[in-house]
Amino acid sequence: MATPTSTEWEYTQHTGAKHAILERYLKAWFGILTHSHKNLIYYDGFCGPGKYKGGQIGSPLLALRIAREQVLRITSKQSDSKFEKIHLRFSDNNDDRIKQLESHLQTEGSIPEKIEYRVANINFSSYFPKIINHLEVNKGTKIPCFAFIDPFGFFDVPFDQIQRFLSLDSTEIFLFFASDSLNRFLESKQDFTKEQVRKTLDTDNYEDILGSDENSQIKRKERIKNYYQKRLSEVANFLTKFSICDHHKKEIATLFFATNHPRGFVKMKEAMWGVDKVGDFRFVDSVDENQIDIFEPNPDLTPLKKILLTKYRGLQNINCSEIRRYVEESSIYLDKHKRAVLSDLEDEQEQLGFDKYFQIYNLSERKRSKHTFSPNVELSFRDVE
Numbered sequence: 001m002a003t004p005t006s007t008e009w010e011y012t013q014h015t016g017a018k019h020a021i022l023e024r025y026l027k028a029w030f031g032i033l034t035h036s037h038k039n040l041i042y043y044d045g046f047c048g049p050g051k052y053k054g055g056q057i058g059s060p061l062l063a064l065r066i067a068r069e070q071v072l073r074i075t076s077k078q079s080d081s082k083f084e085k086i087h088l089r090f091s092d093n094n095d096d097r098i099k100q101l102e103s104h105l106q107t108e109g110s111i112p113e114k115i116e117y118r119v120a121n122i123n124f125s126s127y128f129p130k131i132i133n134h135l136e137v138n139k140g141t142k143i144p145c146f147a148f149i150d151p152f153g154f155f156d157v158p159f160d161q162i163q164r165f166l167s168l169d170s171t172e173i174f175l176f177f178a179s180d181s182l183n184r185f186l187e188s189k190q191d192f193t194k195e196q197v198r199k200t201l202d203t204d205n206y207e208d209i210l211g212s213d214e215n216s217q218i219k220r221k222e223r224i225k226n227y228y229q230k231r232l233s234e235v236a237n238f239l240t241k242f243s244i245c246d247h248h249k250k251e252i253a254t255l256f257f258a259t260n261h262p263r264g265f266v267k268m269k270e271a272m273w274g275v276d277k278v279g280d281f282r283f284v285d286s287v288d289e290n291q292i293d294i295f296e297p298n299p300d301l302t303p304l305k306k307i308l309l310t311k312y313r314g315l316q317n318i319n320c321s322e323i324r325r326y327v328e329e330s331s332i333y334l335d336k337h338k339r340a341v342l343s344d345l346e347d348e349q350e351q352l353g354f355d356k357y358f359q360i361y362n363l364s365e366r367k368r369s370k371h372t373f374s375p376n377v378e379l380s381f382r383d384v385e
């Protein structure tokens with residue numbers, strides 16, 4: 001899709017996919033953190049006009065409504081919660097879109113006192129440092145901050161700012177790259193755009209990363225995204241990346257989620273796996289060369305099986321809680337997928353009549369039920385291909 005020039009534009013399927021994930025995650029994020037923190041900051045740095053041409057709501061209104069539901073829920077209970085306020089920060093560098101957003105916000109009905117929002121007409125790279133400064137000054141109080149970074153392309157998101165932000169406790173980013181614009185930016189001959197790409201990737205020689213096979217746009221795009229993933233993984237403890245594709249498996253957008261908290265990481269993955277199908281788009285694990293579909297109700301778990309059998313090959317007495325942690329923190333999968341894979345392997349062994357993959361040790365005095373892979377169970381893996 002060409003970059004829209006009108007104040008509002010059409011709602012696309014990939015916007016629906018992105019919002020579905022954002023909505024599920026924010027429900028968990030506000031829900032959990034309002035119980036444990038006084039103040040939370042949600043920052044939408046490329047917030048847009050708040051509504052699409054067809055009337056669908058944009059990310060700022062989505063966040064506001066989820067925050068409001070949570071505040072009403074928490075204040076309706078007689079609780080001794082220490083929660084004080086959700087601070088919503090919306091910025092966009094387009095004057096008309098900001099005016100439009102302000103007018104939509106006016107008609108949103110009553111906003112609880114415990115929600116405070118501000119709207120700024122400013123470039124992302126000028127506003128983000130203000131948020132980072134605030135978090136740095138208040139470092140002692142550990143204010144959780146979620147930054148939604150949703151540009152039209154690969155523009156004005158300097159890596160040094162991302163790095164500073166993620167070096168703080170309780171910060172996370174959810175970042176979208178629209179793939180078509182990525183290529184446009186990478187191929188630009190304009191010095192200004194080249195400088196932007198350099199800042200985004202934090203390297204002086206991104207042309208080297210792009211490589212020389214100029215005919216293969218897809219490979220070049222992949223290399224850049226892999227490079228960006230590598231840089232992000234150096235500054236955040238947990239990172240996931242996947243693509244949103246059309247039904248021909250043509251990539252429409254790439255999404256990165258980076259956080260320093262294992263719980264946030266698991267919650268985001270639960271949000272992703274829980275998203276209902278939106279139209280005919282599909283999520284694809286772009287790390288996998290076969291581009292398997294993910295976030296399906298019945299996904300192909302062959303990659304996870306391979307991952308587990310390789311990781312634990314020949315290793316003895318591995319507690320299932322360690323396997324759970326590994327799966328949850330180092331892959332796109334959840335605990336339920338780990339259980340499904342290990343259960344299948346257990347069934348296969350039973351049919352074969354010997355322990356082809358692992359021996360199972362029950363640490364509990366109680367009899368172990370089949371397909372139970374709890375912390376009371378250890379596995380000793382065979383040293384086989």
Ligand SMILES: C[S@@+](CC[C@H](N)C(=O)[O-])C[C@H]1O[C@@H](n2cnc3c(N)ncnc32)[C@H](O)[C@@H]1O
Nearest residue numbers: 046047048058059092093094123124150152156
């Ligand atoms: C993909 S749209 C955002 C959509 C919105 N987040 C949503 O989900 O409803 C990108 C927005 O970024 C704005 N924008 C473009 N360059 C910007 C920059 N350098 N700083 C801030 N906003 C920018 C555009 O005006 C546009 O509204």
